[in-house]
Amino acid sequence: MTAGIPIQTAAHLEQWHLESLKIDQAHQISTGVGITVAVLDSGVDSHRDLQPALLPGISLLDGAATSGQSDEQGHGTAIAGLIAASGGTDGASGIAPGSKILPIKILDAQGRGSTDNTAKGIRWATSHGAKIINISTASGPNIEVRKAIEEAIAADVVIVASSGNKPTHNVIAFPAYIDSVVAVGATGRDGAIADISTSGEKLDLAAPGVDLLSTWTGQTYQPGTGTSASAAIVSGVAALVWSRYPELSAAEVVHRMTATAVDKGAPGRDPEYGFGIVDPVAALTANVPPLETEPAAEPTATAQAAPVPNTMGRTAVILIAVIGSLIGVALVIALAVARPRNRAEP
Template identity: 50%
Template sequence: MIIKSTLQLLAAVALSGIIQAPPGQARKNHDGQWHISSLRVEAAQQITQGDGVIVAVPDSGVSPHPDLQGSVLPGADVITGAGNGYADKDGHGTGMAGLIAAHGSGAEGALGIAPKAKILPILCSPAGQDGETDALAAAIEFAVNNRANVISISIVSGASARLQRAIEMALAADILVVAAAGNAPRSDIVGYPARHPGVVAVGGIDRDGSHAAFSVTGSEIDVVAPAVDIYSTSIDGKYRRGTGTSDATAIVAGAAALIRSKYPYLPAQEVAHRLTATAVDKGPPGRDDEYGYGVIDLVAALTADVPPLGFESVSAPATTADARPDDDAGSTVRGLATLGVIVAVGVGWAFVARRRRRGDDPPPRISR
């Protein structure tokens, strides 16, 4: 569907703030992967790099990129029913894949958290169009049927019945589901599927390690990760910078891939427990609504002696779908896009999240 005139105006304003980096600044951009040093990624990668783990990325697809060469499996386009998920038109999905599994080296490359993990790309949110909310459900179903170990969802959604069933199917299949909490001001509560019980809900922090002002808060937040000015891969072999809980979610999904590689027989719920039990506490002592259990600690998650969790729920009690307003069961909004802008280095893309559809509009949608 064509973007409405008001959103076109917002997009034009957003574009005026995009920073284009000339090729000569590539080294600076790569050195600017501040989350790599902050999370001690290189130390964690001395232990494992995600071998043998498949991370599904339901998003805008994943474009071929030198830093992802050999890391992207044939996936699916659940919108058209044809294609392998490689037709990314806006770079968001490619950026998320890069944060998880890019293996770029040298001055210009981007490094992911788990560079030896495999990405399963699933196109469920095409550029410039509305997609059905159930497309996300179809993407999750595809991930379950294609042996994914982790599903990284950088989308905030309404809780349709099919989507709820798909999430339950993934959890029952021992897949770790990681999802973005959402970004203010577009959202004021933790979105779906992040608030679904058993899903790891991810919030964001800034360069100072403080709660990112846009990151939605709530009792469902499990952990937080870097979410501001995050450098990663983009379409056409280029690079991008993004800000939002989308990026934090992909980073946590990469961390989960490391754990699943190091402990291949550990149930998904215990993997989530490792993430929360070893997180670096921030804010008030113990779990809180801004930081959850704290900032993920990759090295501790891979090495600490963590007592078993048992079969308790990963997340705090979540709001049920039945308690949500009727219109919230509708469209989904990409977590990163809810902040308004993606700064794409050398690309110049910007995206504005669409408002939820109301009244007599068509059925539930994935909104972008």
């Protein structure tokens, strides 16, 4: 998320996205109370507008044994503010000001980090009560990050990630392109997809992401642009929905957002808007049929495999074990030689 010049007060600046999303109306129904959102980023500064929401987190950077409540870069503080700031008319307001922020510091002052720490951060968030994990970063594909995401999804966690910004990303970035992750693109004031927003078939939702005012380091504020901001908006909406409907599963929370999104572009899901622009009020109030689950097919006599002789079974196990070991060695070497690094989405 690219940011402008820090300002001392936000009171005189328009947070246009709040009006566009009818957040005042949404807050009459839900403010996100009871929901913890983990922010994997550059840490979160203890800004006055964030203090009611900020929980002790963790820094995964080498030699930085802190609670994640420091931010030398600013990106994480901005993301947290878009989700949960509660400054009201005298400061910045977030989408879910009743929610809690769990800061997990994985990026340094230059906005750089490792995929190792991304995977560790996802696992730490999952084991420390996060219901939603916001990942407004991108990196090269990584098997440990993918495994950590699979574990989080199995633990009933919603994961939201930014789709990436052009021209840095011309296709949906990792980890946003993973099917179980909610990939989010950016729209402007006019509701059209932003020029910087990366598109692709894996896109799930779009949300405001141009000139969004948020909290910044040093008790200041900054407007910023990027799909990072859009992901934060969707994380906030997910918190509103889950607080309103605590009985829902993570998949049902996502389903409520995609089923009620404002369809834009080509009818139905499309590469620019996904299912559409997220609509907090509709996600909170619409009559949304539950997700349909397909029953497992009953095995039939013709579908059952014939028994395999024991000798063949032993050979297969040995071959699989050897191949698996070789793959493991190759991965370890590849990661050690050229470990992908994360960057904060501009």
